Amino acid sequence: MRNNLYYGSKNAIATLNSLDSFILVTQNPPFDNIFQKKLTQHPIQIIYPTNVDIHYLKEMSQKVSRNKDVDYVVGFGGGVAIDTAKFFSWKWKKPLIQIPSIISTDAFLTHEIGIRVDNKVQYIGKAVPEQIIIDFDVIKSAPKVLNYAGTCDVLSICTALGDWKIAYEEFGDKIDKKIYSKARNCAQNLLNDAPVIREMQEEGIRKLVGYLQEEMQICTEWGNARPEEGGEHHLAYCIEELSPKRYLHGALVALNILTVLRLQGDYAEFSYTELKDFFDFIGHSYKFEQIGITEELYRRALHEIHFYVQKETLEKGIWFKKDLFSNISISDVINWILGF
Numbered sequence: 552m553r554n555n556l557y558y559g560s561k562n563a564i565a566t567l568n569s570l571d572s573f574i575l576v577t578q579n580p581p582f583d584n585i586f587q588k589k590l591t592q593h594p595i596q597i598i599y600p601t602n603v604d605i606h607y608l609k610e611m612s613q614k615v616s617r618n619k620d621v622d623y624v625v626g627f628g629g630g631v632a633i634d635t636a637k638f639f640s641w642k643w644k645k646p647l648i649q650i651p652s653i654i655s656t657d658a659f660l661t662h663e664i665g666i667r668v669d670n671k672v673q674y675i676g677k678a679v680p681e682q683i684i685i686d687f688d689v690i691k692s693a694p695k696v697l698n699y700a701g702t703c704d705v706l707s708i709c710t711a712l713g714d715w716k717i718a719y720e721e722f723g724d725k726i727d728k729k730i731y732s733k734a735r736n737c738a739q740n741l742l743n744d745a746p747v748i749r750e751m752q753e754e755g756i757r758k759l760v761g762y763l764q765e766e767m768q769i770c771t772e773w774g775n776a777r778p779e780e781g782g783e784h785h786l787a788y789c790i791e792e793l794s795p796k797r798y799l800h801g802a803l804v805a806l807n808i809l810t811v812l813r814l815q816g817d818y819a820e821f822s823y824t825e826l827k828d829f830f831d832f833i834g835h836s837y838k839f840e841q842i843g844i845t846e847e848l849y850r851r852a853l854h855e856i857h858f859y860v861q862k863e864t865l866e867k868g869i870w871f872k873k874d875l876f877s878n879i880s881i882s883d884v885i886n887w888i889l890g891f
């Protein structure tokens with residue numbers, strides 16, 4: 552899995568200039584005039600997608616399909632470019648090269664194509680990248696807070712594990728202690744690397760990408776996202792359904808990690824103060840106004856979540872508990888968050 556990942560400096564440009572014919576799926580930034588001037592090999596077509604709604608993707612695919620006879624589809628940018636490139640690569644059966652410009656989620660590493668149908672994330676197929684290019688210069692030039700968001704697709708392990716324990720002890724789900732402790736170590740190691748993550752220079756970027764890879768391998772070994780995805784992601788999906796909008800995923804998940812750890816009580820595998828200290832130390836966003844959500848919306852989501860997880864038949868965990876808010880009420884949670 553590691554061998555299709557290439558680290559370097561200025562290797563985004565070098566890769567594009569090494570291709571004969573390709574379609575570039577990108578965003579501005581990172582693809583601006585300065586970047587374009589460095590290209591010696593010009594793309595057959597440049598696509599600037601704005602979202603990953605299924606109707607929009609199909610419409611776009613019809614418009615550009617006259618140019619689909621290319622050697623490669625290249626994704627160069629954040630989540631929208633990366634997922635759209637996966638979509639075209641899958642639809643046209645063309646090899647894929649991914650060049651993330653930010654490390655804000657694990658989407659550039661995963662093969663599943665995440666699109667939206669009626670504002671809900673759905674996975675419609677798989678696209679395996681032939682190469683993943685990590686260009687330190689490109690990633691370092693992005694706002695650090697976007698890269699910090701990437702930590703939350705690893706740190707969601709912190710809450711997912713407590714949820715796994717709840718599922719095992721209260722709902723009779725299976726558990727694998729070896730995978731459980733591997734996931735625990737992965738999250739703990741990332742927390743211990745706070746100083747290099749905060750710097751977000753070469754070492755920090757390598758570490759973060761490495762932890763995201765490790766998290767994915769652990770999930771593959773287990774067979775689904777259970778070790779990495781729990782109540783923190785489920786609450787994010789519920790919020791997205793209640794108020795459809797593109798939130799900075801890693802910021803919303805960060806807040807939800809704190810909330811879920813607090814509610815997990817004795818089941819919590821990590822303390823919320825340790826996670827909050829980590830976010831504060833690196834400078835990652837997790838407050839309502841930073842995420843762009845209101846106190847009202849969060850309150851509504853906490854009221855809905857018990858029903859939402861059942862309706863969506865998500866993995867068992869904290870939100871399935873009947874006595875969910877018996878010790879700490881929803882208002883207590885909200886007031887606690889407002890005090891951050």
Ligand SMILES: [Zn+2]
Pocket residue numbers: 656703704784800804
């Ligand atoms: Zn995520």
